[in-house]
Amino acid sequence: AQSVTQPDIHITVSEGASLELRCNYSYGATPYLFWYVQSPGQGLQLLLKYFSGDTLVQGIKGFEAEFKRSQSSFNLRKPSVHWSDAAEYFCAVGANAGNMLTFGGGTRLMVKP
């Protein structure tokens, strides 16, 4: 069965600083990988996804992620964080034809002014 680990439960960065959120997955075949963001009281919004091809994928809101098969990782990055990026971020892996998602535990991002 697949699993996803997000090692950092909380991260605090200063506005304007760069950001990297870690995600490690376990899955026997080629994974379908996703990053979602959840703002307080909101549903989940897809930031970006990786299915195949170029291992560096671009998403919305200036986010990008890099798939590294050798490290079983799919880390999310942003060069300059804005206060509005404060939210909880979830990495997920989709598998099987039904694509039911297995989520990591989430990383809560706080942004200091």
Add this chain to the structure above:
Amino acid sequence: GAGVSQSPSNKVTEKGKDVELRCDPISGHTALYWYRQSLGQGLEFLIYFQGNSAPDKSGLPSDRFSAERTGGSVSTLTIQRTQQEDSAVYLCASSLGSGYLPYEQYFGPGTRLTVT
């Protein structure tokens, strides 16, 4: 267009009562998913509907949980004899379908269930 909607947004119920949670997917989306988000378990898959196929119930935690999808559209998640550990946010998602590559899942705002 309208996104995924869920009702009620909040539900408080007494232990032992039954509850029904509703999900209206995006029009034209044939796949529908229920997930649960709780402090202890994080985000976990519950059940998946695709078109007229039999649902994948592999994520349902007990036989107190059931779901149906009428007319390939609206879905209802029913929890019978609620327990305190059922307290969570129940999220519904829909997508265009499933195939060789997965489609994006669009999530609703969730129903926060509190069992007292």
